[in-house]
Amino acid sequence: xxxxxxxxxxxxxxxxxxxxxxxxxxxxxxxxxxxxxxxxxxxxxxxxxxxxxxxxxxxxxxxxxxxxxxxxxxxxxxxxxxxxxxxxxxxxxxxxxxxxxxxxxxxxxxxxxxxxxxxxxxxxxxxxxxxxxxxxxxxxxxxxxxxxxxxxxxxxxxxxxxxxxxxxxxxxxxxxxxxxxxxxxxxxxxxxxxxxxxxxxxxxxxxxxxxxxxxxxxxxxxxxxxxxxxxxxxxxxxxxxxxxxxxxxxxxxxxxxxxxxxxxxxxxxxxxxxxxxxxxxxxxxxxxxxxxxxxxxxxxxxxxxxxxxxxxxxxxxxxxxxxxxxxxxxxxxxxxxxxxxxxxxxxxxxxxxxxxxxxxxxxxxxxxxxxxxxxxxxxxxxxxxxxxxxxxxxxxxxxxxxxxxxxxxxxxxxxxxxxxxxxxxxxxxxxxxxxxxxxxxxxxxxxxxxxxxxxxxxxxxxxxxxxxxxxxxxxxxxxxxxxxxxxxxxxxxxxxxxxxxxxxxxxxxxxxxxxxxxxxxxxxxxxxxxxxxxxxxxxxxxxxxxxxxxxxxxxxxxxxxxxxxxxxxxxxxxxxxxxxxxxxxxxxxxxxxxxxxxxxxxxxxxxxxxxxxxxxxxxxxxxxxxxxxxxxxxxxxxxxxxxxxxxxxxxxxxxxxxxxxxxxxxxxxxxxxxxxxxxxxxxxxxxxxxxx
Numbered sequence: 001x002x003x004x005x006x007x008x009x010x011x012x013x014x015x016x017x018x019x020x021x022x023x024x025x026x027x028x029x030x031x032x033x034x035x036x037x038x039x040x041x042x043x044x045x046x047x048x049x050x051x052x053x054x055x056x057x058x059x060x061x062x063x064x065x066x067x068x069x070x071x072x073x074x075x076x077x078x079x080x081x082x083x084x085x086x087x088x089x090x091x092x093x094x095x096x097x098x099x100x101x102x103x104x105x106x107x108x109x110x111x112x113x114x115x116x117x118x119x120x121x122x123x124x125x126x127x128x129x130x131x132x133x134x135x136x137x138x139x140x141x142x143x144x145x146x147x148x149x150x151x152x153x154x155x156x157x158x159x160x161x162x163x164x165x166x167x168x169x170x171x172x173x174x175x176x177x178x179x180x181x182x183x184x185x186x187x188x189x190x191x192x193x194x195x196x197x198x199x200x201x202x203x204x205x206x207x208x209x210x211x212x213x214x215x216x217x218x219x220x221x222x223x224x225x226x227x228x229x230x231x232x233x234x235x236x237x238x239x240x241x242x243x244x245x246x247x248x249x250x251x252x253x254x255x256x257x258x259x260x261x262x263x264x265x266x267x268x269x270x271x272x273x274x275x276x277x278x279x280x281x282x283x284x285x286x287x288x289x290x291x292x293x294x295x296x297x298x299x300x301x302x303x304x305x306x307x308x309x310x311x312x313x314x315x316x317x318x319x320x321x322x323x324x325x326x327x328x329x330x331x332x333x334x335x336x337x338x339x340x341x342x343x344x345x346x347x348x349x350x351x352x353x354x355x356x357x358x359x360x361x362x363x364x365x366x367x368x369x370x371x372x373x374x375x376x377x378x379x380x381x382x383x384x385x386x387x388x389x390x391x392x393x394x395x396x397x398x399x400x401x402x403x404x405x406x407x408x409x410x411x412x413x414x415x416x417x418x419x420x421x422x423x424x425x426x427x428x429x430x431x432x433x434x435x436x437x438x439x440x441x442x443x444x445x446x447x448x449x450x451x452x453x454x455x456x457x458x459x460x461x462x463x464x465x466x467x468x469x470x471x472x473x474x475x476x477x478x479x480x481x482x483x484x485x486x487x488x489x490x491x492x493x494x495x496x497x498x499x500x501x502x503x504x505x506x507x508x509x510x511x512x513x514x515x516x517x518x519x520x521x522x523x524x525x526x527x528x529x530x531x532x533x534x535x536x537x538x539x540x541x542x543x544x545x546x547x548x549x550x551x552x553x554x555x556x557x558x559x560x561x562x563x564x565x566x567x568x569x570x571x572x573x574x575x576x577x578x579x580x581x582x583x584x585x586x587x588x589x590x591x592x593x594x595x596x597x598x599x600x601x602x603x604x605x606x607x608x609x610x611x612x613x614x615x616x617x618x619x620x621x622x623x624x625x626x627x628x629x630x631x632x633x634x635x636x637x638x639x640x641x642x643x644x645x646x647x648x649x650x651x652x653x654x655x656x657x658x659x660x661x662x663x664x665x666x667x668x669x670x671x672x673x674x675x676x677x678x679x680x681x682x683x684x685x686x687x688x689x690x691x692x
Contacts, residue, residue, distance in 0.1 A: 003031050005051050010034045012058040013043050014425055016460065016475040021407060022505045029474040036465040037474055040401035061426075070130040070432035072485040075117055079131070081124075082109030091124040093131070117489060130432060134485035137518040138498045141627035144448070145189065145373045151687035152373065153622065153629040153679055154190030155183050155636060158551065158643050159222055160209075160256060160655065162663045169250030170261045171658070173359035174224035176376075177366045178664035184370035186667060187680045190497075191367065192377035192451060192630055194551065194643075196222060196360065198301065198389065201266060201349070202309040202318070204259040208655055210381045210453065211420055213388030216442045217301050220352035221265050223359045225272055228283070237271040255656040273351045277344070290354045297438055300330050300393035302349035306342050307335070319387040321400065330393055360446035367448070374497050375448035377630075380439075382454040382461075383420030390435075397427040397435040402463040405470045406454070406504055415470030416646065422461050425478050433486060440487065444494040455500025455514065455521075458483050459507050480513075488517055497628075499545060503527070515543035520628060525621055526553060532588065534596035537623040546626035548617055548635045551643045555634040556614045562586050563640055571651040593617070611671070614638055618675050622682025631679060633659075636672055 007017045010029070015037060017029050029037075038045040043054035067084045081089075087109045093101040096118035103112060114120065120131045142150045162171030162179060180191055197212030199219050209219070226234045238244055243264050250260050276284075291298065304320070307327060312318050320327070326334035339346055360376075367375030383404045384390045391398045398421050405417040428436055443450055452458075459480040464473035491498050500514050502521045511521055521544035528535045540546060548556050554564035562583060569579045594613065597603045602616040602623070614635060621629055634642065637659070645652035659666060667673060 002048060002051070005048070005055070006031055006034055006045060009038060009043060009045055009051050009055050009058070010474075012055060012062075013038060013041055014477045015041075016477060019407075019475055020505075027407075033465075033472045033474060036468065036472060037402065037463065037476075040463075040465050041399070041476075067127070067129050068429050068432065070132055071122075072132045072134060072433075072482045073114075074485060075133055075135055076113050076115060078113050079111040080109060081105060081111060085109065085125055089125060091122060094121040094123070096120055117492060119489075132433075132486055132489055134489040135492045136488070137516065138488050138491035139495055140518045141374075141497060141520075144495070144497055147687070149687060150373075151625075151627060151629075151683045152189040153631065153683050154188045154192060154372075154374065154377070155179075155633055156192040156377075156547070156551075156630045157633045158194045158655070158657075159196065160194065161633075161643070161658050163659050164662055164664065166247075167251060168247040168261065168264060169253060169658075170221060170256055170265070171663075172222050172224040173356075173363050174227055175663040176363045177227075178662075179666070180363060180367045180372070180375075181370050182664060182667045184367065184372050186673070186676045187683075188676075189372050190374040190377055190449060190628065190630070191372070192449075192499075193379060195379040195381045195453075196356075197381055197384070198353075200308065200318075200385075200388065201305055201352075202312045204262040207258040207262075209379075210418070212381060212384050212390075213304075214301055214390035214393075215381060215384050215439050216297050216390055217353055218356040218360065220269060220356045221262055223269075223352070223356040225269070225355050225359075227362055228355055228358045229272060229276070233272060233275065234268070237268050237275065240271050241267045243267060254658065254660075255653050256658055258656070269352050269355070270348060272355075273348045276351065277347070286358075287351065287354050290357065291350050294350070294353070297393065298350060298353065301353070301389045302346045303330065303335065303339055304389040304392050305349040306345040307338060309345070310338075310342070320392045321387065328392075357446065364446045364448065372448070376446070377449035377451055377497065377499065378443045378447040379451045380443050380453060381420070382418065382457060383422050385419070386421035391421050394435040397424055397431050398422065399424045399427075399463070401466050402476075403466060404461055405464050405473060406462050407470060407473065415473075417464050417468075417470050417473075422457075422463060422476070423478070425476065429479060429482075433482065436483065437486060437490065440490040441494075444490060444496050447494075447496065449497035449499065450491075451499040451501060452519075453501050454504070455502050455519070456504065456506060456510065458487075458500070458514075459510055484513070484517055484519075487519075499628075501550075502544075503550075511543075515541075520545045522547065522550075523624075523626065524548070524550060524553065525556075525617060526559060529589065529592060532592055534592055536596070537600055537620055538625065540624035540626055542625045542627065544626060545628040545630055546621040546624045547630045547632065548621055549632055549642075551632070552646050554642045555632070555639050556617050557610050557635075557638055558640045558642055559586075560590055560610045560613060561640060564642065564645070567642075567645050567652050568647070571645060571647060571649050573645075573647045573649075596620070611638055615675055615678060619678050619682045622679045623686055625686060629679065629683065631676075633666075636675055637661075637666065638671065638675075 010017050019027050021027050035045045044050040073079050087105050087107050089105045114133050117133050117135050122129045122131050142148055145152055160171045162175035164175040195209035196218045198214040198217035200213045246264055308318055326332055364376045403419050404422045408415045460475040460477050462473045463476045499520045523544045523546050525548045565582045568574045597616040602619045604612055644654045
């Protein structure tokens with residue numbers, strides 16, 4: 001069997017056979033792993049005959065490639081169509097804004113430059129194509145803040161962890177609004193939140209915000225229905241359900257009881273829907289308008305939720321890929337018949353999505369009214385569960401037989417398999433990038449910005465055959481220019497700041513490309529060191545945000561106390577020998593940070609305790625030239641524990657920690673207020689120097 005022909009097929013299918021790891025070492029994908037991945041991508045390669053047939057399939061697709069349903073181009077770019085049409089071919093362009101252009105392709109077979117961004121319709125040779133004309137870049141911090149050299153700051157928060165009286169044991173949008181007002185009053189321009197993607201309503205035990213059912217809709221458990229329907233309606237629903245004592249119990253817990261909270265909140269939502277449907281509610285018209293605007297995507301999500309709940313209730317497989325055959329196709333007659341008999345259940349799921357959408361809209365409105373220039377920054381997870389709503393509804397555009405992860409890198413030396421699905425590059429192109437565009441719009445609908453988890457997906461993704469670990473994976477390449485142009489176009493239309501989480505193995509040139517399009521990278525204090533020294537604030541980049549830590553890393557106090565090292569050993573992620581080495585390295589790093597804080601004028605004393613080092617670290621990142629500093633609540637509040645410990649097992653209480661303080665007052669404590677004031681001073685000083 002020819003490994004050379006196998007590698008040729010892999011490359012033709014979009015896989016990178018050769019790649020460079022996080023340490024700069026050349027790596028190659030093993031032939032057996034290539035075969036598994038090619039099979040998963042729909043290109044059998046078990047023997048020479050299959051390889052040749054798959055190569056012919058790829059070549060035929062390439063040779064017969066017609067102009068797709070959607071073509072992206074940059075503003076002021078002349079589109080070359082010589083591959084598809086001869087020079088002089090007549091055309092008509094209907095601009096999105098209403099103007100109509102007519103003409104012929106020039107002598108080089110190109111369209112004239114289109115100077116207006118938007119989704120325009122090209123009619124040529126009897127066909128019609130959407131032209132997505134993108135601006136050169138996303139909105140910048142300076143543009144959003146209205147100041148040429150703006151240096152703003154904000155907080156990042158795990159929404160589930162927020163607390164308010166009567167919340168029933170889980171953070172919601174009402175607590176979020178309280179935190180927004182408090183942060184804005186102290187000068188914050190942004191509040192980044194954990195992913196709000198839709199989960200599985202019938203599965204009370206899955207709650208990682210990075211393993212959603214769909215990235216097109218929202219987690220209804222975080223809604224504060226009283227913000228939409230009024231407190232009286234909610235209290236009546238609680239009394240009807242008899243949940244008063246249970247909600248009090250849940251609220252009193254130190255850690256979130258996700259199954260308990262999910263059960264209680266779903267009961268309340270169902271009762272609210274029953275009361276809403278039984279009356280001529282004044283918001284009925286708004287609800288119907290929401291359903292109409294949600295279109296096919298909302299309808300499919302609600303149908304999926306109803307079907308999955310039915311399967312679970314009847315002891316049938318809950319993974320749609322194992323459903324009876326007639327229910328696997330969303331457009332099948334069997335699905336239509338099911339929906340005719342379960343209309344109330346389908347309407348309930350639409351009702352719940354309406355509530356959370358209106359609540360998120362209210363939170364963003366609160367942020368802007370309070371004076372924030374950006375407001376909420378949504379978090380876009382890298383993928384969705386292959387057994388979930390998005391994968392069922394958009395089967396042609398998602399890969400069903402591979403999961404997404406990462407090779408060994410600075411975050412995880414064993415590599416990672418996140419167990420979520422990825423977009424199909426071919427499927428996206430064939431369907432006019434529908435699933436990608438609707439995902440961007442959904443996540444920007446109620447936010448002033450968006451953080452893209454693992455932004456390297458704009459160019460490539462580490463894909464792993466189903467059931468394998470990370471070592472069996474390879475990079476799958478994506479149409480990066482198309483994805484970036486569409487991102488810039490949607491960011492412009494939503495006037496949104498875009499952040500790309502670029503931690504890990506980053507392809508050469510990607511950071512520069514993102515910076516050219518005003519997509520901020522991320523720089524984390526704990527990583528900004530080399531050769532035993534932390535980088536001076538002045539040497540931090542101007543095209544990335546600055547932060548002390550992330551949800552997957554220890555807080556500053558936790559790092560100083562080596563809590564992450566303790567947890568990794570306790571969870572079985574590290575042996576005793578490696579743990580000893582980790583402690584030795586941490587001792588060196590803490591000395592280096594202490595030295596850096598002194599050298600750059602942020603230390604308040606020669607000898608500092610952990611709180612003083614935390615305060616100095618916050619001022620340190622505040623004095624960088626980063627256009628945006630995001631301070632995690634864990635560091636604002638001087639917490640010791642981190643929200644999530646990546647890796648297998650459940651020893652660490654991932655995504656379950658709650659704050660003891662209520663959201664409306666948690667920034668009022670003198671020590672917390674002092675930290676935020678110090679951060680504000682540092683930002684003002686850097687911005688002032690920028691104007692000189």
